Amino acid sequence: MRSTTSHAAGSGAARFRQFLRNYGWAYAFIAVPVLLFLVFTLYPVGWAFVISFQKYGILKSTWVGFDNYTYMFKDDVFWKSMRNTVIFTIGTVPVNILISFGLAFLIFQLKQRAQTFFKAVLYLPTVASGVTLSIVWIAIFDPTPSGMLNRLLIQLGLDPVIWLGQKSTALFSLMLMSWLGSHGSGIILYLAAMGGIPKSLYEAADIDHASGWKKFSRITWPLLKPTTLYLLVTGVITSFQVFISVYLMTQGGPDFATTTIAYLIYQTAFNFNQFGLASAQAFVLAAVIVIVSVLQFKFFSTDIEY
Amino acid sequence: MARVEFKNIVKVYEDEKRGSFTAVKGSSFVIEDREFVVFVGPSGCGKTTSLRMIAGLERQTSGDIRIGERVVNDLHPKDRDIAMVFQDYALYPHMTIAENLSFGLRNLKRPKDEIERKVKEASSILGLGDMLSRKPRELSGGQRQRVAVGRAIVRDPQVFLFDEPLSNLDAKLRIQMRVELAELHKRLGATIVYVTHDQVEAMTLGERIVVMNEGEIQQIASPTELYNKPNNMFVAGFIGSPAMNFIDARIGGGQALLAGGTAFPLPEAAARALGAYEGKPIVLGVRPEHIYGEAMAPDRAGSAKLEAHVQVVEQLGAESLVYFRVGERMVTARVHPELPVALGARQTFVLDAAKLHWFDPQTEQRIVF
Numbered sequence: 013m014r015s016t017t018s019h020a021a022g023s024g025a026a027r028f029r030q031f032l033r034n035y036g037w038a039y040a041f042i043a044v045p046v047l048l049f050l051v052f053t054l055y056p057v058g059w060a061f062v063i064s065f066q067k068y069g070i071l072k073s074t075w076v077g078f079d080n081y082t083y084m085f086k087d088d089v090f091w092k093s094m095r096n097t098v099i100f101t102i103g104t105v106p107v108n109i110l111i112s113f114g115l116a117f118l119i120f121q122l123k124q125r126a127q128t129f130f131k132a133v134l135y136l137p138t139v140a141s142g143v144t145l146s147i148v149w150i151a152i153f154d155p156t157p158s159g160m161l162n163r164l165l166i167q168l169g170l171d172p173v174i175w176l177g178q179k180s181t182a183l184f185s186l187m188l189m190s191w192l193g194s195h196g197s198g199i200i201l202y203l204a205a206m207g208g209i210p211k212s213l214y215e216a217a218d219i220d221h222a223s224g225w226k227k228f229s230r231i232t233w234p235l236l237k238p239t240t241l242y243l244l245v246t247g248v249i250t251s252f253q254v255f256i257s258v259y260l261m262t263q264g265g266p267d268f269a270t271t272t273i274a275y276l277i278y279q280t281a282f283n284f285n286q287f288g289l290a291s292a293q294a295f296v297l298a299a300v301i302v303i304v305s306v307l308q309f310k311f312f313s314t315d316i317e318y
Numbered sequence: 319m320a321r322v323e324f325k326n327i328v329k330v331y332e333d334e335k336r337g338s339f340t341a342v343k344g345s346s347f348v349i350e351d352r353e354f355v356v357f358v359g360p361s362g363c364g365k366t367t368s369l370r371m372i373a374g375l376e377r378q379t380s381g382d383i384r385i386g387e388r389v390v391n392d393l394h395p396k397d398r399d400i401a402m403v404f405q406d407y408a409l410y411p412h413m414t415i416a417e418n419l420s421f422g423l424r425n426l427k428r429p430k431d432e433i434e435r436k437v438k439e440a441s442s443i444l445g446l447g448d449m450l451s452r453k454p455r456e457l458s459g460g461q462r463q464r465v466a467v468g469r470a471i472v473r474d475p476q477v478f479l480f481d482e483p484l485s486n487l488d489a490k491l492r493i494q495m496r497v498e499l500a501e502l503h504k505r506l507g508a509t510i511v512y513v514t515h516d517q518v519e520a521m522t523l524g525e526r527i528v529v530m531n532e533g534e535i536q537q538i539a540s541p542t543e544l545y546n547k548p549n550n551m552f553v554a555g556f557i558g559s560p561a562m563n564f565i566d567a568r569i570g571g572g573q574a575l576l577a578g579g580t581a582f583p584l585p586e587a588a589a590r591a592l593g594a595y596e597g598k599p600i601v602l603g604v605r606p607e608h609i610y611g612e613a614m615a616p617d618r619a620g621s622a623k624l625e626a627h628v629q630v631v632e633q634l635g636a637e638s639l640v641y642f643r644v645g646e647r648m649v650t651a652r653v654h655p656e657l658p659v660a661l662g663a664r665q666t667f668v669l670d671a672a673k674l675h676w677f678d679p680q681t682e683q684r685i686v687f
């Protein structure tokens with residue numbers, strides 16, 4: 013940086029030129045992402061906040077104050093979809109974390125080459141699009157006796173099930189799809205974290221008379237807590253926004269049994285053209301996610317370093 | 319407390335890339351009860367491997383290991399009644415210091431008051447009293463090191479194993495901890511096996527030292543014996559700092575003919591013993607502290623003189639290191655700081671005749687007489 017003190021009496025324009033010469037490029041580079049963020053994130057969010065207080069129309073919008081919010085909180089479907097979302101989240105996120113952890117734990121025992129193989133194979137579904145997966149699962153959940161899952165049931169001597177078509181099993185079916193779905197990133201993260209635990213800790217534990225279970229429960233599991241917390245928070249956030257499988261497989265039905273908040277917002281906006289109400293719903297969803305995430309950090313956060 | 323015995327211990331590692339690699343090539347030794355023994359040698363010579371075999375963290379390929387009266391070949395580490403301090407300390411990062419210290423006892427389901435008493439005891443010995451509720455990351459390197467030692471003390475084992483415990487500390491702390499460890503040994507009266515690559519640490523701590531190189535034991539002896547009577551050129555060069563000088567020489571007519579043309583008469587005993595090397599190459603070993611400037615040589619030094627051009631002088635305050643060339647080899651002399659030396663000048667040095675070592679250049683063994 014060049015000194016500008018000798019130009020203290022110089023004109024403002026001269027100083028501005030000097031400033032541009034020193035920092036111009038830095039600001040130019042920062043400007044690109046900042047502008048993108050402003051135009052495509054901050055502006056729409058701000059705008060959505062505004063229209064959540066409006067009865068929104070393409071040509072004409074009218075202010076309605078908190079009407080959208082009060083309507084939403086009195087709406088049975090909103091509460092139903094909130095409940096569905098919470099059930100789905102509680103039913104999938106912890107289970108998925110345990111499955112990822114279990115698979116990672118098994119893979120970790122293998123030789124390097126076998127590890128690479130399983131990591132690749134189990135990561136593949138993560139790369140596949142949710143649309144593709146949903147289409148495959150529609151075939152699996154085919155309600156006729158020739159559906160894949162039903163054939164398995166019949167083999168076992170059980171009756172076929174209308175998986176997605178009845179209230180009692182529709183949400184469960186979506187959860188099943190999640191359990192058996194992609195654990196790729198969870199596995200990769202857990203494996204990396206497991207590899208990061210120094211071997212000498214286990215050797216010290218061996219000398220310290222720790223049993224296999226003690227080593228697992230007192231060393232491995234607590235030291236993986238940061239990873240678990242990360243998967244929990246991101247898992248809950250993703251799960252609160254579950255949409256693609258609902259949209260493609262059940263359209264929220266039957267009788268709102270699988271309507272999640274994200275799907276409700278979509279419907280409100282694009283099926284019923286209630287953009288103001290949809291925005292209000294979206295803000296409530298965002299608030300819930302923030303609150304839940306903060307609580308998770310509060311209760312599960314750790315300060316591990318090794 | 320107990321003795322530790324290695325009998326023809328061989329350790330072969332099967333490595334995917336390197337194939338099989340013999341890290342320890344037939345080690346035998348006895349560490350007596352309550353003895354402080356140091357394994358020393360350059361990096362990769364098999365010190366850690368040997369220690370880990372005592373601990374049971376590594377299974378020897380062949381040979382027998384005894385701790386006390388028991389053969390422990392196939393015993394799990396927890397059943398060997400040993401405690402180990404790891405190079406990286408291996409403290410459990412998520413547990414407090416108190417939990418770290420008591421983990422072993424809790425696994426043994428010892429009564430609560432006993433655990434508490436032992437943790438208190440160990441923490442007062444090591445000055446950890448007010449840190450018991452902290453986590454390892456809140457401690458300095460030296461404090462962590464103490465916790466690692468404390469975890470071993472609490473266990474009250476037959477044998478303590480230390481793997482380079484001071485290597486992560488700065489120089490000043492290292493010296494302080496060295497003193498503390500020596501005191502701790504006296505206080506506990508325990509058998510201690512201590513691994514280091516630092517010969518100064520080995521010399522100051524060890525009652526006996528096992529010098530290793532490339533998986534083979536070179537010599538087992540007390541520090542003074544290693545210094546005065548090294549078995550071979552490796553031990554001679556490894557123990558002592560600056561390292562012993564080696565000078566190519568020949569024996570002829572009762573004289574030593576050094577590379578570069580200097581000759582001096584041999585003392586009688588040496589002349590007799592080295593008679594077999596008449597006309598053959600031989601290596602003269604002399605420590606830097608046994609070379610004097612002519613002006614300041616003590617009378618007893620004798621008449622082993624050599625002349626050389628001084629190439630470098632390092633003033634260290636209490637002493638000076640003078641470097642000069644004899645034949646192909648660079649020689650270091652550790653001389654009195656007030657000895658007048660001029661760079662590039664030809665100067666006469668005196669070798670202390672009573673402190674000369676002679677080595678067979680083929681076998682590298684010291685010629686004993």
Ligand SMILES: Nc1ncnc2c1ncn2[C@@H]1O[C@H](COP(=O)(O)OP(=O)(O)O)[C@@H](O)[C@H]1O
Binds near residue numbers: 333364
């Ligand atoms: N688990 C292992 N697999 C293969 N080779 C090993 C293993 N552990 C140590 N070695 C090799 O054995 C030799 C001795 O190692 P080590 O005992 O750790 O040496 P030191 O502690 O003396 O530095 C080294 O060459 C090292 O690379």
Ligand SMILES: [Mg+2]
Binds near residue numbers: 367482
């Ligand atoms: Mg080592």
